Amino acid sequence: MERLQQRGARKTWAIRAAWLVLALAASCYCAWRFAGPSPLQTDLLALLPATEVDPVAEQAVNTLAASLGDRTVLLVTSHDAAHAKAAARQLGASLTTSGAFRSVTAELPPFDLSSIAALYLPYRFGLLTPTDRATLADPGVSLHDALAARLYNPLRSGLATPLADDPFGWLEHWLARLPLATSNLGIEDGLLVAHRGTATLVTGASTSVLVLATLPGSAYEAKTQRAVLDAVAHGTAVLRQTFPDVTVARTGAVFYAEAARSASEREVHLIGAVSVCGIALLMLWVFRSPRLLLFGFLSTALGVVCALAVTMLVFGKLHLLTLVFGASLIGEAVDYSIQYFVVYLGTRRNWDARRGARAVRPALGVALSTSLLGYAILAWVPFPALKQIACFAIVGICTAFASVLWLLPTLLTTAPKRSPRALFNAAARLLARWHAAIGGRRAGVVAALLLVAAAPGWMRLTSDDDIHLLIQRDPALVAQEREVREATGVDSTAQFFVVRGATPEAVLERAEMLGAKLDALHGPQGVDGWQSVTSFVPSAKQQADDRRLLAQRVFADPAKLGTLLDDAGFRDEVATTWLAAYTKSAGTALGIDNWLAAPWSRPFRHLWLGNVGEIDGRAGGYAALVMPRRVTTANEAALIAIASALPQVVFVDKAASVSRLFGAYRVDSGLWLAGALVLVLGLLMWRYTLRGGLATALPVMLAVGVTLSVFGYAGVPLNLFNWLALMLVLGVGANYAVFLREGAGRPDADLGAVWTGVLLSAATTLLSFGLLGLSAMPALRSFGGTLALGIAVSVLLAPIGMPASPRRIA
Template identity: 75%
Template sequence: MDVPDVPDVPDMPQQWSAKRAWGVRAAWLLLALVAALYCGWRFAQSSPLQTNLLALLPATEADPVAERAVDTLASALGDRTVLLVTSNDDTHAKAAARQLGASLQKSGAFGSVTAELPPFDLAQIAALYMPYRFGLLAPADRAALAGGASGASLHDMLMQRIYSPLRGGLTTPLADDPFGWLERWLAGLPLATSNLEVEDNLLVAHRGAATSVLIVATLPGSAYETKTQHAVLAALAQGESALRDAFPDVSVARTGAVFYAESARSASEREVHLIGIASLCGIALLMMWVFRSPRLLLLGFVSTALGIVCALAATLLVFGKLHLLTLVFGASLIGEAVDYSIQYFVVYLGAQRDWDAWRGARTVRPALAVALTTSLLGYAILMWVPFPALKQIACFAMVGITTAFASVMWLLPALLTRAPKRSQRRLFARAARVLTLRHRAIGGRRAWWVAALLLIAALPGWLRLTSDDDIHLLIQRDASLVAQEDTVRKAVGVDNSAQFFVVRGATPEAVLQRAEALGAKLDALNGTANGVGGYQSVAQFVPSAKQQGDDRALLARQVFADSAALRASLLQAGFKDEVADAWLAAYAKPHPPLSIDRWLAAPWSQPYRHLWLGEVDPATQAYAAVVIPQGVTPRNEPALIALAHGVPGVVFVDKAASVSKLFGAYRVDSGWWLGGALALVLALLMVRYGARGGIFVTLPVLLAVGVTLAVFGYARVPLNLFNWLALMLVLGVGANYAVFLREGCLRADADLGAVWTGVLLSAATTLLSFGMLGMSAMPALKSFGATLALGIAIAVLLAPIGMPSESRRAA
């Protein structure tokens, strides 16, 4: 039985008419121009390259609000660039920071640059809270008042406030806060969670003899835009060069998404050039050695180039952006896309002077159709995986190889109309002898013994297989940038924590109440081995209306119940009548509680606004906020997760752990997908070649998958999702070689030496491109490429198993 074929094209005369040939050429030229112009237009605008590593990752959180929180925090931090100017000379460090800040500001590459702090009166913070002071009590004051405040204790509190030594930080006027309740509440605000101090209007950190000055800059656009990256790096290079001349003892450390994005983009571009050029040169040399024809080489690359440019255009059209992972993988697609033209050229050279271009296309069509189907099956499985970059890779590859196949069927016959001038008879004859010997060694009944021996040898390797799904192993960051980031973090004293809580509720008030309940549990946890030290929560800046009401009610019971006695205490302490009366009147005056909107409107709240997500779902009027703990470790993380489960509407988010968990789940599932794909390929090949033939054609790629897994086991290389997904493509691509040999045996006029030469050349080009992919600095692509190269190498070595015995071949 035949597998479903591409649509037949009406039979044509032996010699293509010039008119029809030029029509086909013009149609393909038009397609190439449209695809190329579209790609050029997209790249001429803002760069479509996606350098954001988070874009590689799927939505892992079951709660969409939690996923939005991840994006919000990433955006809030993504447009910030932090520089640390350090010297053992305090004066030099500060002068250098001022100079660098001025240089960066003058460059125009940044939206804003803050080296010297603008004048800011801390009294602005106290001024925001002053009207609401009777609803704001620190936990210690709340506990003291709840325990029963007597006149004597209130008098002692008042005396301590009046005669206490000079206080630092946020202070309040004695007349407006005679008992110091607001001042002590302000002291609990998480305004400073770092080692930085303000000196000479600069943010300074001292570590031993070193003085470090912080410069914070914001970007005018996205950190992932190429234009922004170039401008930032140029401005920094110029500023640091001038700094080295003026202050040789000063060092500058930098961190920010823009640097990681630029590093990833530059690395991927280098790899695209390396893989693309090396693959191109290697494939060109191989094809020239085998075919000895610059014309065939050129036509092979025309077919491949059409596949790649159409794949690029389709991917940009469907996804809008092109991930770096897709770009690097696309460079390695050259080796696979050229396979189809290689098979056509083998038939062309074998035909000698009896050449009909259309008949040649019909000759290779069954083999290429089966090969295309198996390859598309392997890539289609990638479309089911919820990783955006893998979906892009699948789209790119499927369009690329389909276009390459179509060009072999309908373009090359219009270009290769003349018979070949020479043939590689001697090379083909040697290849035929090698194939015959190889088939006699591993084909026929011996195939079962070969399979048994390989499985026995592979079994210990399978038993040694391990896995590692840690996402950090799959995303390589520039070591120099990581070291500089660590330097900045140690100087500033900010914990490198990417875990946080998301608190949601039907109203802002519900969110604040739940955030307060969560904060109480975190405070209680700090007394145990699982404590986090501190945290930032919007409820610390804006208590819930209920908490403010409770605090006011507590003051009403314990302090203001006897206003005459309270007034007398104030007068006795030395307060003037008008001051005491004004304070009592302020309490008596009705005042709404402090609201989120009022706090957000204050300019100084800007660095903390990411703690409030606001309305996240207008349809259900759902609101949310984040609570960011410090000092999250593998030891205390289980306690934090359990704590989140104990508060309604609270989830603990750890993006890296969630992705790693998803990696593990899909790694396990991919084993079942691979088994299902093998069954589908077997069924397809059995339809084409019969039960026995289908089994023998499938056996080489099945053994290739098994032996590849065993090699990883023996080498103690842990498997991840990308290894298993690569095995899907080993199945899709590796099955082609046995198919090509089987189809050659079914053709009466086929030169098996030429067919085997084509198979080896196809495998060599694919191995060359995917082997280069295995040398990628991106761990995900490295796993992908290494697995593909190993599996394909084994599949082609075992491909003769799929050939029928000599007695069963076409006469």
């Protein structure tokens, strides 16, 4: 006997030591990850799945986001132009000194505009504007008139060319069409300045100066965010002391990422703190034992820390959405320990910890299976954030389940000194009355009445698949971004065309075809211009066509051309040199590489994706972007039709693509839910026979129906996250009927204690998941609200699943 006791003691300590090692390993790994570069991910695009059919289009979305992600824009505005300019210089100097940015540009460095013309000069005989092309093609227009217009035109563009190099002004005309200044900004005193309002009304006019900065690292790194926020806060604070009349608006991915991170961290702290405090108070009130409270939170903490470790190990990063959801997982993870404590406190004989674990194991096993089913469906949905949430939840509840069955029996070895018998008796009487009202033979009537009441609500259901259900942007930052956009006249669009081809030349030719079709759109369907690499580098075919036109109309008779230039006053050597340059340029064409090598092309290089290589087994070739300036609901259909009519041209609208995917998965989720119901029903029938399984599944099935009906009556449109939450209502809500039915089948169980445990489990889950309904993120709000409503109905109807004549309810 003594030897058996010693062996049992060694086994107990071995189990404790194993759990201690697991806890230390998971905790150390989490501490190590958070001690280095932050594993928290705030990139909103990381939440979204790949939505584009063409993998190059998906790559274009990521490339464009990366190229714009490290840019930060600050707009310094005042009614006093001198104050605005001086304040911008001061802010630029302050940000430079802070070291938070890789570069800061307030005053523009000296730039020789002639360097732009120098790039194009050797290729000028293949560069004609559409207007000059049409003029030369018109036999009725003489070269004499074109030359006279060039010589006697008093208006010259900023990119003027010398008469000797460009007698007819064709290159100057072409340079004037370069989209170098597609904004309201002008250069004054070496600054980028925009004037708004009426100059005669002092109070109505304002001057805005742009300050540009680039980040030293990713906008989604917490270290970068803190440094940038501190530098901008300090710079603007000092600025207000010197220039009280100056305002500063800011925009950039770093500010949105920091706002999302801060908001999520606040929600994590709020949900975690309220959940822990609320659950602690509930458990203390029911169990009246700090020891049980400690053991319950020990089991939950093990689940959370292991879930954190495994999620970071599997995914490398931890998205803030997962962290917020993880804070709400506390309410579900603690359910397993609550059920064990109920058996512990409800025992009427000598307590045996392992026998208690064996008694509660079937109920917990069935409950775990139904919960895992719901989370497994989340893991299957191709949304990265949902896969993370599913991984976190599965690991967390499995760890909590295992700790209840194997760790808690080694800690809870002594019998309870007191039991809340009065509470259990009151719960038993309440359960008896409620079961008599809705259970047994009356269950069918209750179900029929609920279905009749719910049917009109189902008929009123609507849907909303907007991507903004997933992303909630800070209103203050949105207002500042709007101010910057209105001042500069530059609108950053997430809608564009991706043009592909086997060679760079093929891409340029297709982009020119696309540009011609966009120019043909007028009225509401017009796009107000577009940006493309072909604005800077025409295709070799277009250059050859232009050269051919010049050869026919201008250089066909060199002697006549020489006489024309001589009569216009050009020296003989100028005409001779120009004619020689034409002859020398034969067979040459401006290429992409020439343009990319020019330093001034940097702001526009995102338009050329270059060699995209092989993606997903498909030959990528080369690709470029064409970005229309204005995309609206009135012209989007026309843009999609244009892309469909051109080979290897795709119109990309990430927001619309995700919204369409939301809609498709929302529709599919109805089938997933139906399939999950069948699986849960089959599991319960296998456990409780055909009739018992149907009775046990009925409460959660009715809860799903009632929840949908409430949304219909309330006029709340459904989205994917409502349906995914219903999956978890099925997985979690089924547990309550399972707990009651298993309790009714245990010969030594006190059903009053079991019902108390069910109500406490539901209360803790409602407390945690219900707080998600207060989240600032619409997706979590939909998720939490649906879960709270569904779980509340599930627990109220749970007694339906009990046998018609339960063993003992007293």
